[in-house]
Amino acid sequence: MAKPQGPAQPSPKLQALLKDFQQIASMSGYLNHSFDPPQLRLFFTLYGRVMVASPEQGLALMPQLQAWCEALATRLREGSSATIMAPQIQVSAPQTMPDGRDYLVATITFNTKVTETSYLRIRTAILAAYQDAVKMREVGFSEEDASSASASESPLPEEGPTSPQG
Numbered sequence: 284m285a286k287p288q289g290p291a292q293p294s295p296k297l298q299a300l301l302k303d304f305q306q307i308a309s310m311s312g313y314l315n316h317s318f319d320p321p322q323l324r325l326f327f328t329l330y331g332r333v334m335v336a337s338p339e340q341g342l343a344l345m346p347q348l349q350a351w352c353e354a355l356a357t358r359l360r361e362g363s364s365a366t367i368m369a370p371q372i373q374v375s376a377p378q379t380m381p382d383g384r385d386y387l388v389a390t391i392t393f394n395t396k397v398t399e400t401s402y403l404r405i406r407t408a409i410l411a412a413y414q415d416a417v418k419m420r421e422v423g424f425s426e427e428d429a430s431s432a433s434a435s436e437s438p439l440p441e442e443g444p445t446s447p448q449g
Contacts, residue, residue, distance in 0.1 A: 291320040294321070294399065296399045297321075297323045297397075297399060300323060300406075303406065304316075304325055304397070304409065307406070307409055307413050308328075308409075310414070310417050311329060311331070311416035312327060312416070313327075313328050314326065314327050314328075321399070322398045323396070324395075324396055325395050325396075325397060326392070326393075326394045327392065327394065327395075328392050329355075329390070329391045329416050330388055330390055330416060331355075331388070331391070331415075331416045332389075332416075332419070332420045333387045333423050335385045335386060335387060335423075338377040338379075340385075341376075341377030341386070344387060345387065348374050348389050349372070349374050349389070351389070352370075352372040352389045352391055355391065355412050356369070356370040356372060358408065358411065359393060359408050361408075362404065362407060363405045363408040366396070366404070366405055367394070367395040367405065367408060367409075369393070370391045371392045371393070372389065374387065374388075374390075375388045391412075
């Protein structure tokens with residue numbers, strides 16, 4: 284009689300890949316996961332934050348932030364050869380930090396399955412998305428970006444924040 288076996292254990296390679304993806308996610312979000320050998324299931328949450336001068340400016344920038352999220356979602360899907368499932372996007376109403384500064388937050392959630400042989404294109408797409416979120420958090424939208432974001436594929440600014448972010 285055969286001994287009953289527990290769930291298959293993830294390979295050391297899949298465990299190493301998980302650590303790599305966790306480092307990427309820590310840039311601007313977080314990651315949940317499950318092992319389903321021979322693959323790794325990843326559930327990402329990415330935050331894009333824009334500092335604004337006032338709640339009114341935040342409301343005016345909501346369409347540009349939504350456009351940024353949609354462009355990022357498209358790049359995730361295309362960059363991963365559609366291995367990343369269609370992301371869900373949520374843009375918050377303007378909020379105020381305890382120090383009085385106002386901001387908008389976009390939350391993008393997506394998931395994918397990674398195998399030892401398919402991780403590179405997925406990693407590249409996800410890394411680029413998280414780097415874009417960090418850039419937005421650090422730089423924000425410029426006035427030019429705010430008026431032309433819908434026409435631009437990547438509405439990220441080239442210089443200067445909208446307001447000091449201290």
